[in-house]
Amino acid sequence: MADPACAIAIDDLPDGLIVTDRFGRVLAVNRAAARLTGVDREAALGRDINDVFPFRDHDGREWWKCLDPDSGLCTRTRVPERPLHLPGGQELHVAARLVRERGGEVQRVTITLRDGGARARLERSRADLVSTVAHELRSPLTSVKGFTATLLAKWDRFTEQQKLVMLETVNNDADRVTRLITELLDVSRIESGRLEIHKQVVDLPARTRRIIAGRVAAGESEDRFRLNVATDLPETWLDQDKVDQILGNLVENAVRHGSGTVSIDIESVGWGVAVSVRDQGEGIEPELAPRVFRQFWRGNSRRRGGTGLGLFIVKGLVEAHGGTITVQRAPEGGAEFRFTVPTGTPDFA
Incomplete structure (x- = not known):
């Protein structure tokens, strides 16, 4: 031309x-x-x-x-x-x-x-998504339908304790459906570039302690978690809800798929703040590392790990903040996920 x-x-x-x-x-x-x-x-x-x-x-x-x-x-x-x-x-x-x-x-x-x-790969990915969603929704919805139908038909036959157990099961399964829908919405926003970030001053150590406290309240031993925080952390302007989502997913991933102590290190790296989450499990083979952040990656197939969308969403949330995330073998074995987010001021919020 x-x-x-x-x-x-x-x-x-x-x-x-x-x-x-x-x-x-x-x-x-x-x-x-x-x-x-x-x-x-x-x-x-x-x-x-x-x-x-x-x-x-x-x-x-x-x-x-x-x-x-x-x-x-x-x-x-x-x-x-x-x-x-x-x-x-x-x-x-x-x-x-x-x-x-x-x-x-x-x-x-x-x-x-x-x-x-x-195009064919994209169509296969969409077909996989539909199949995964259908499979993940079937179990909790079947449970909800079964228990509610039973309670409506035979309410007077059950004791108060039996009713409580059934209603708690329905509530938990409803939460599973809500989490799945939230994940799908996050995937859609990430892929379409419509993910919105609402920044404010976020205390990363405090948010991490909150995530750990939640795991302990859910039944994990407090001794399983080790938090190391550097003393010279700069002020960070981040989306607090999405930071909680990132930290919660990485800690849950370490608890579910790893073993031993889960260590979380927070330190300054010059242009930002880095957070490392390590476990002492089997780890991730180097050749598998590029696949970890893809949709539907589940790692050890013997352990059911949800939809396989969690780490894909984590990567999208970190990158939406202008940060990066990597995975490697931890020094003591196991996997180490490390994400870095930039520091900022109100001008960048």
Whole structure:
């Protein structure tokens, strides 16, 4: 493309872009399109699209001939996305737009390309999410339905203690459903970039002590937790609810999947504050570390660990604060999760 600024602009696009004239002569190809198709974009310029990008549908028909820019109504501009193939076998999802002059005549055609493999992975991920949600909801809802139906039908046959046990079970299962829905909403906000952060001064050691106190109240031994806090911590402006969610998830993960003492270290690292949560369990193999923060990762399959969305959400919450999170083997064995959040002032809140 003649204008260097235009060339830079189309190269910044995440999707592949090909521009042709009305006859199919290639006018521009961006970097993403060259990567997806394997075609040298300099060699493609000025050539017929069928010679350099011979897209075919699943029945082997030539896409450009089916497109036929000069056919149809003069108001036709949008060509829906379709899965197409190149001779090499790779699948791409291809859409087009017909750019017309005022008289209705096609001036040029802009063609967008998306990786078919990436689309298939996204669809599988969504299918996994639906399957996971259905599975996780089935058990508590079945329990709630069963106990409420039994109580309504046979209320007078049960003692007060039996009724209390059943109602407590219903309440706990309702909490499970609420937690699952909250996780799904968090995943949706993280993936769509709509996660809102409301900052205030947060005392990280105090929030950590609160999380530990909650675990102890739930039945864990107080001796199982060890909190180490540096003396020179700077002021941190964070979203308190989301910090509680991060800390609570990491501590619960260490308790559920680890063993021995759970250590939490809080220290200053120059540009921010780092929090490390370590256990003394089996740990995570180095080759598995990149998978830990993916959706549906559960680690040890012998231990049921909920939906497998917790660490994915933790990573999203940390990054929404401008921080980072890593996982590695702890010095005493087990896993060590370490997240760092930046310090700030009211100006950045």
